[in-house]
Amino acid sequence: MSGSIYGTLFRASTWGESHGAGVGVVVDGCPAGLSLSEGDIQKYLDRRKPGQNRFATPRKEDDTVEILSGVFEGRTTGTPISMMVYNTSQRSKDYSEIASYYRPGHADYTYDEKYGFRDYRGGGRSSGRETIGRVAAGAVACKLLQEIGVEIVTYSRKIGGIEISEDRFDKEEILRNPVCMPDAQAAEQVEELLEEKLREHDSVGGVIECRICGLPSGIGEPVFEKLSANLGKAILSIGAVKGFELGDGFAAADSFGSANNDSFYCEEDGRIKKHSNHGGGIYGGISDGSEIVFRAAVKPTPSIAKLQKTVNKSGQNIEISIKGRHDPIIVPRAVVVVESMAALALADMLLLGMSARLDAVVAFFRDRM
Amino acid sequence: MSGSIYGTLFRASTWGESHGAGVGVVVDGCPAGLSLSEGDIQKYLDRRKPGQNRFATPRKEDDTVEILSGVFEGRTTGTPISMMVYNTSQRSKDYSEIASYYRPGHADYTYDEKYGFRDYRGGGRSSGRETIGRVAAGAVACKLLQEIGVEIVTYSRKIGGIEISEDRFDKEEILRNPVCMPDAQAAEQVEELLEEKLREHDSVGGVIECRICGLPSGIGEPVFEKLSANLGKAILSIGAVKGFELGDGFAAADSFGSANNDSFYCEEDGRIKKHSNHGGGIYGGISDGSEIVFRAAVKPTPSIAKLQKTVNKSGQNIEISIKGRHDPIIVPRAVVVVESMAALALADMLLLGMSARLDAVVAFFRDRM
């Protein structure tokens, strides 16, 4: 089955492996007339680029995007936008050993089980490089969302157990420190922890948080296509993500109805607001017009230099130490991937939501004729 | 957009509101030749039936299912299986007041925002009765999974902060106590808590855990259609679910690579196993043949008799106390809903996974000709 295509109306079809010719994505269904340049995409790709500081892999990857179709005179034409990044920094020899055994925490074993063999160079399709396609598509989705007035803010909420403080929350700080935290003090503590883990040849995990402002109410569909379910699927499709929660999430499971319900009130101007947002801005799977908040649990980088047990293809129990250029932490580079997947889900659900009401549909076509 | 249809190959199309003629589902894509009777479905529906004990709403609902199509001489024909339950216990007058205001924690407000009006009787389509369609379809999926050798066990892991002990885990206990816990002692404590919350006119939430055995390796698709992502979407599409985690989930975010990686070893007979299962049986989105473990966070019942603030349709700030017949806890009745959604996701992904390898595809058609 085809697993590399996301969405229904706003679609992203990604391709490419770690050590093939390149990686890319075809975005189909983007409305015509959106101003779009390679710079718009590059800005997002640069946020996931490795080699930017001492906690990210020292591989130098330029990851320069080319737009191959779908943009004419600076605007999207409504037809597929093909984008591509050539692979330039592959050193296949680094990975030759991997062919013979299964790395713990990776997809080596399951790919072999599924397909009978695998492109073992750098993890092939299961490599983190696959996310380049997501981010390029997400950049287009973000531009579309901005036109509608939707803003997404994503950051590391917790790394290696060190959590940000709401009191010190500073949005500007996110892009300033190497761990993408909106809290300079927490970021500093995290950096110290990462130094320690680097020395121990180990890795850490963390939690990414995403806040979405300006989303109209009424987005999301009842039952199976809830906005929450689609955001969840989008985020859980990212390689290292092991959990997803909306609003209070797992904490809500320990709460009581009287504490967890978000009660409504009416403002002077007649607008309906809530006293709290435990629900994360989605009720019955449909946005209520307030801020959407969700979190993703990211596991520690599975590639570690520390000695690990595993088996090789001859069925022998062996011990390995994974060499090569690996991040001691995935979280900071995954922040823009989470943002991109959220943007893809939102763009799709927004367009899907346009046909909910007869009066709006009739008005739409009457205005066109 | 159509939000009430689940799946790609194994599809469930659900319909019905709390106070309409009935609720039902059409299952399309079930392989032909599966032995199926109304008794097979009823068994699952009875697990979500209200009125079974003092912690569930005292509404008496028979919820007797009828199979209207797709079964001939006791076996599925490969064509759509239409199943229906008539609504018999609605008391619309109970809900007349609801029409005028928005219940906190419910979808009243968002449905109005999306559609311009709503069927306010008992929550209409956003009512828990909607899950009857899911469970009827899930029962068919479960029968199919059993034929393939897949078994699903689902239970309450935690309610109101009280968690089961792994030491006292007893599968048989799940269907024995009213809170669906595999630990009689924890169940007893929960019952005491629920008595207390009933007196306080409040409600509690909890965590449901699901374990899947016998799933072949190689199920799930790379990138966007990971098994984890599809399980996540299926579970997050259930009304009260606010979080989903696979394996160690959010705890993995606080762990280290050396502790979180599941290392492989080879058994005497050559079979490859893992020393641990922090990953929950899915790597790169693909099953590894071991047990799949996931959890869902369920929020407290939003309908509580306790006084709550809200607004009415005239824009006035009011206080309400929700009367009627409501459960102080959703979790036990949601257990079978979680199991049903997991079954739907697994059935679909299994069938989708049949075309992964050329040799298997060629052998399949050669055997048929």
Add this chain to the structure above:
Amino acid sequence: MSGSIYGTLFRASTWGESHGAGVGVVVDGCPAGLSLSEGDIQKYLDRRKPGQNRFATPRKEDDTVEILSGVFEGRTTGTPISMMVYNTSQRSKDYSEIASYYRPGHADYTYDEKYGFRDYRGGGRSSGRETIGRVAAGAVACKLLQEIGVEIVTYSRKIGGIEISEDRFDKEEILRNPVCMPDAQAAEQVEELLEEKLREHDSVGGVIECRICGLPSGIGEPVFEKLSANLGKAILSIGAVKGFELGDGFAAADSFGSANNDSFYCEEDGRIKKHSNHGGGIYGGISDGSEIVFRAAVKPTPSIAKLQKTVNKSGQNIEISIKGRHDPIIVPRAVVVVESMAALALADMLLLGMSARLDAVVAFFRDRM
């Protein structure tokens, strides 16, 4: 795989066999606020009802539709509309013989090959009764299209080789004669032919034509989701349809570019028109705002009383004469089925077309906020 669900945004999920409990359909994705009653649906179902004249099967089927969900206080709620017709006139014994052999021109053999067995009573799912679900869903789609200003006119263009004359075209005549022709004189000739064929225990085929007015320009998507391709699939999914053509269709294959091109001109008021409509109103798969014209070739009824060769399940070559109540012509009853499928395709493509332009999308959401 699931084959009984049509559409992407406006979806119809049909179910039911000739001799099961009933037949029905779930329509999901219809915009909220559409006025809808059982009478609206019944009007369309009555057009396909048998037993209305001597050329249609004398089976008396009431085919009374019930709406089971999705309509509240006379308007659609935006959630699934479940509709059902109980089977009341089945005489299973009529069909007992069929179980043992394969009727030529029917799906008996292919269903057995696909599924290993079949519900042989009246053709089961492959029976013409399956189209009740299409027509009920099509009636909803037609109501939606009318609100947008789209009108569909469908009729028999040719039966048994006798074709209507454009000069005598009278729309009102379509519902007046038993063969649904817009030409009273041709209808009379056809009636004579049918009398003859009834005497000969034979059957005839014909061509159905459909004209669509008021469809906005810009509907249909490039490449694979052309409006023409979607109309074609919808029509070719009807059991007895063996061909589909748009505009001049197969005649265009014999024409020359200079004759076949539809040249444009500008009216006094600035509106762009065409001198001809050989293309049938669709260019590059997208509607141009003019009339859409297509035709469907319908094969002769395969169930005939005349002696036919076939094989039985014991592998013997036998001769059969199909008894029971069968129409000598499918075409007139198929007219409303063609109209319904066209309506389903158009409704879906219209809603899908709402997100083509950024300016319209932005305006849509700005107006809502």
Add this chain to the structure above:
Amino acid sequence: MSGSIYGTLFRASTWGESHGAGVGVVVDGCPAGLSLSEGDIQKYLDRRKPGQNRFATPRKEDDTVEILSGVFEGRTTGTPISMMVYNTSQRSKDYSEIASYYRPGHADYTYDEKYGFRDYRGGGRSSGRETIGRVAAGAVACKLLQEIGVEIVTYSRKIGGIEISEDRFDKEEILRNPVCMPDAQAAEQVEELLEEKLREHDSVGGVIECRICGLPSGIGEPVFEKLSANLGKAILSIGAVKGFELGDGFAAADSFGSANNDSFYCEEDGRIKKHSNHGGGIYGGISDGSEIVFRAAVKPTPSIAKLQKTVNKSGQNIEISIKGRHDPIIVPRAVVVVESMAALALADMLLLGMSARLDAVVAFFRDRM
């Protein structure tokens, strides 16, 4: 909406315009282990390449394909196969005039109506170059089909009214003459006609026929996903195709039941065969194991040098003569496009058909474990 993605399990996502950087396709869902090289693809692309003879546009286009992903050590990996052809022969200045008016018979007007503007260079996305993506994907599908034993033969059946004779049918002849006819004598007559039409600055249309051998019985799904409906949609999605018919098609509409029914007989060895194949090998939408036959009506090339009426963007009625390099006939180059689309439809339907029977599904997974 996204219109450039075909299929459910075997998917092709095409992109690119006539005068952009290139055109390409991402094939997702191809089973792993299929031997695949650029040469396999090039062979099919060469059949649609222009500049091969005097009836095809003299543009020299190399159309050399590159495989960018999804193939490792000569075999498909089960992950997306990205293929690309760079545009090398664009002369944008040729098309500069087109920006100001609407070419009759083209999609210029409808693209402007849909999207508000268009990439007017060479027709942009609506150009025939779009079919390169289809053919590259179709080549992969054909390789897969060959492994299963399915063979497709496609050819020009009729051009400019000149039809092949069944008596002179010679499969080898198809690739030998410039008009892809399996009848050398008819081909010669067609060549004379084309010379004449070239002199008259006019163009002709024709009919393409496709025969599929070796397809297993049981392929295709009931109701909406009939094999015939999916083949029809695939073929009708090709730009110049105006009609589709299966088996006897429109001729069946003029036939009688007794003549049109394909009666069964049993061979000595017990195999069930038919005395005729008026139905084209598909009953109830499902293949019966015999030859599938369908035809596509292709309109005359709309780009002609002959003077034509049209309007310009200033709303003036003007006369134009389309210059540049255009084919007087589309049919021969469209033959491989029809074959490719048939292959895409068949590959998808074959994979979709694997889950029809419980016994086959159970055996499939039992064999794997």
